[in-house]
Amino acid sequence: MESCNYYPDNSVIIDTKWRSARAFSALTIIIGGLVTFWLGLTLLLMTSNACYNNGMVELSATALQNSLINFSGEFPTTCTMAGGGKATIAAVVMWFLAALASLKVEPPQRDPITVESHDITYTKNQQADGTQVVTETVVKGTPVPVAAANNNETVEEGAAADQAV
Numbered sequence: 434m435e436s437c438n439y440y441p442d443n444s445v446i447i448d449t450k451w452r453s454a455r456a457f458s459a460l461t462i463i464i465g466g467l468v469t470f471w472l473g474l475t476l477l478l479m480t481s482n483a484c485y486n487n488g489m490v491e492l493s494a495t496a497l498q499n500s501l502i503n504f505s506g507e508f509p510t511t512c513t514m515a516g517g518g519k520a521t522i523a524a525v526v527m528w529f530l531a532a533l534a535s536l537k538v539e540p541p542q543r544d545p546i547t548v549e550s551h552d553i554t555y556t557k558n559q560q561a562d563g564t565q566v567v568t569e570t571v572v573k574g575t576p577v578p579v580a581a582a583n584n585n586e587t588v589e590e591g592a593a594a595d596q597a598v
Contacts, residue, residue: 469528472521484512547576 478484552572559565 465528466532469525469532472528473525476518476521479512479514479518545578547578549576550574 551574554570554572556568556570557565558568
């Protein structure tokens, strides 16, 4: 699968901002995958000793019920999944599906970048009355894909050659 087309040598100056954008787009995929994985791992708390067999939670529940504070209710001694936990599960599933979709979907296809050269001939004739007439003859070339173009001639040089007199 190929999704990038490279610019010909010396056709465009790739500055540091462009290079940074390229680097961070690659890092986004890596970090996004790790964050999704770590987000899923936070759900391990639900089956850990923090939720089951935790003496501190049981002690706190007993102290709260025996205190002078008017506490009318049950203090749970185990963990239950609330809306945040369910939202975490939904987020992990959606991120995973988005990752699968990005691997499955083909990138859009575009026409190849081409270079077209022209042969231009200028003819200067002097008329009998002293005026000069310049005649331009243009012979159009055929489009050549950039990868197959001559490496010695860049797009800018080809455009400059077309404008040369």
